[in-house]
Amino acid sequence: MPDMLVKLYELPSLEPVLTALRERNIEIRRAVAPEKHLIAGWVGEQFSPYWVSECEVAFAHQPVGCFIATQNGKCIGFACYDATRRGFFGPEGVADELRGAGVGKGLLLSCLHDMAAQGYGYAIIGSAGPVEFYRRCVGATPIEGSSPGIYRGMLRAPAPEN
Secondary structure, three states, rough: OEEEEEHHHHHOOOOOOHHHHHHOOEEOOOOOHHHHHHHHHHHHHOHHHHHHHHHHHHHHHHHOOEEEEEOOEEEEEEEEEOOOOEEEEEEEEEEEHOOOOOOHHHHHHHHHHHHHOOOOOOEEEOOOOOOOHHHHHOOOOOOOOOOOHHHOOOOOOOOOOO
């Protein structure tokens, strides 16, 4: 999967996306430190231990570089930036039952708008899985020759034995 580049000075508006989500009782906001264990636990249950590590790094920043989506007091999605490298967006994940409902777009735009407000001109989406989603939502473009990029040589957990 390639990395992708996003122009933070040409982002779509965030407010209409957040308004549409609020109509379905979905809130997107910056996570706060006391929630770290809950969010990291949810990320571990839903996704991967690698993403837990990245999420924990995002919590170490001030301001926290992790945004969450909640519905009825429960975490339904998360997105981070400046976790693996400065200027990198990701990881991002949404509960299976809410994929395609705009939650991922809301999290993505929340993070990218925050990065722009902090002075970044561009963001890199590392090892972008859903390339078309990022292209459609924020005009991201693939970076040629970027796979495996910064993840080259990364330690991986051994596959479980049968």
